[in-house]
Amino acid sequence: MSTTAEPSRKPMPSALTFARHAKCSTTKARASTLHLPHGSVPLPIFMPVATQASLKGLTYDQLRQTGCMLCLNNTYHLGLKPGQAVLDAVGGAHKLQGWDRNLLTDSGGFQMVSLLKLATVTEEGVRFLSPHDGTPMLLTPEHSISLQNSIGSDIIMQLDDVIATTSPDHARIKEAMGRSVRWLDRCIDAHKNPESQNLFCIIQGGLDLELRRQCCAEMVARDTPGIAIGGLSGGEAKEEFCKVVDTCTGLLPEEKPRYVMGVGYPEDMIVAIALGADMFDCVWPTRTARFGNAIVSSGTLNLGHKTYAQDFGPIDEECTCACCRPTKQGGLGITRAYMFHVTQKETVGAHLLTIHNVHFMLSLMGAARQAILEDRYPSFVRDFFSKIYDGDKSKFPEWAVGALRGVGVDLLAE
């Protein structure tokens, strides 16, 4: 592994400014604004995932109306369809999909986890057999960055060596961490547009906190515009997840945005914010919408269940999304009974619930931000858990109680 603070390292330009507004006086939560080339993003934020350059059935007008300022595209998928040549010809992913706000692309590294059985990772890159014709292929950090340069996303991610956090092979985890650092250097070298696209590094190291510390030190020294904590949400225990986030944020510079990859359950985000994280992404809110599940302040409702067949209330009483707002306030007045009627039967059912879920996640983040600005995040967190568990403290998840206690919030206190 390379040593820290190599003197020959090239200066790292940045295409973002990160304005910190407030820090919670109890927890590590931060409220800030991330100014990106395609507009300003209030942090903390949830980023919906428009995998293949569209957010599952929504028009970009509808996505705009949820308040979304930054959404994800997937390099792996865009690289296959429409492909780099088309992206170059069209002029990048913003122009391809008609989205004038910000885009973030992942590196394709996560798909390696899913395809790992077909792939082997070497120092050069990921060797895999083309699923179509079985020809051996090689995906390198240089390929990934080149594709992301063609995509033109506002935030691009380094290619990292991702392995399942639950892997028992410690040597392999250590190797992956070191390799991710070396690949970051190759990504920085290959990055053609640092003045318009922000490269984020990805902290690896599995659940080993010592490895995570080393990785933080190495990567912070590379001075990327933003920092992601990767390799989580792969089925590890929530306690372990919290420890990793807490450890990393403790070592990361205050003046850079921190992105926890692949996290998107409301409870996980609220706790991770308390641990000092700023950005999250997950396909769960949009995927679960297509299965008929609505995210509401009391948890998740399966609107495909017959108990909602005759429930003529809005999806969520407190929600102000286009679906839940009454018609008198310019909304659509969508009812649970109607969602039951169309869910998993008509595409419109999926679209409506996707609008609601994305809006819910964004307004949850907005409320968290407001609470941090007003320095009342601990009570916000208590209210949040109280609503989900109907005030029953005995049902509060232990991992959340433990993690929050670590940052000075006692969920169980009267």
Add this chain to the structure above:
Amino acid sequence: MTTAAMDDSSHMSFHVLDTVAPVLAPRVGKLAIAGRRTLSTPHYISLTSRGTVPHITHDVMRDHTGINGLYAGLEDFIEKKPPAPLYKTPVTEQESPLKKFICVPENMPLILGPRRFPAIPCPPTNTETSIAVLTSVGFHQLSAHHYVEAVQKLRPDIAIGLADIVLGKPPGVKRREKMVDRTHAFTRDALDRLYEDPEEGQPKSKAAYFAPVLPLDNTQQSLYLDDLESEFRHNLSGLALYESASLTFIPESLGSLPRLLLSNPSSPHEILREISLGADLLTVPLLGASSDAGVALDFDFPVPPALQTARSEPKPLGFDLWSSDNVTDTSPLREGCECHACQQHHRAYLHHLLSAKEMTAWALIQIHNHHIMELFFAGIGESIQRGSFDEDVQVFNRVYAASLPEQTGQGPRLRGHHLPAAGPGQPRRMPRIYGRLDEAIQKFAESQSSVATPDTGAEGLEEHGFAEKA
């Protein structure tokens, strides 16, 4: 000007403007329903599936389409044991529970029929007192009694009378007699119960009743037609026709009634022909079918002068967005089009969405195709009023291809209620999705991944810049 005589019980009025003949001629009119948006006829009615215009969410309908008039089939709502949930919709006395249930504004004109349109043939047969319907959980019998009750309770603006119609095969001689007799009885009973003699506590229905005209010769249903002209006339607000041939024998005394033609024209040319025979409201299944097929409509009526010049080949009625011509084409679906899809996006994006099977593709194409259809009908109305309709149709038929482009790509995933019943021994409806890598598993003796896999080989991957051959 002629005005349809309206009974007090109906809140609908229909005015035909400047027509020479009451039948067999194109005509423009205004269909006004109290408290609803006025419909200028000829106009198309948007077909719904389970209360939604496929792929179009309610805000898109409001903000990006001119949809004015929905058709809903009762069979889409009654799969549960009675009473179905929609009857429980909380409403004020003026509101329609059906509109409230499907969350459309009260001023949206709504037509209720017993079945979806186009209806899927049901193996069970109709009976003296009921018709066979297909719900999302299987076949049911919808009794005439239940249907009348539905009209009373759901308060659609227009109700289409129950008819005994044979789908899927032409009815035999005996069956045709039965069709007429049963439809006659259904109509008599429905009009009685809706307008003459409602059950205790029920007010007279405000729904406008469109009596069905059967897809048979007029001689075969002459007794029924006679009664429509005489005994039933004062309770009728319109006619529902199932084939354009029926337009040719509408009795003169029924000429002032609006005619809803529930047909499945295969091309805009056929729509024009139906209108030339005097259709006022039309169903256009080709609209949604084109969107599902990935075909963006592209025609104008009347044909603009610039397109009328001699051309070696007929102009296509639309273009296939699946075609690889669109891969890097950043022009709008149609030059100068003002629809949301054309204003915001280009062909390359739509092509990408289709090939990636993203649902947004169908939403955007629906927006565009609805826009084209709205302009088409607006042009028809103006052309009829100018008196140049016949010539305009001739030019249209000469300039444009006879049929829509063929579908080359896949449509959206279809559900049970969209499809005919599967019989034994039929091929799978849907190709297997899971286990696509089974072959690879054997080859590499591992992997259970269901991650999207490229449709391209190693050469393609390399060309895409995704990776290189090792």
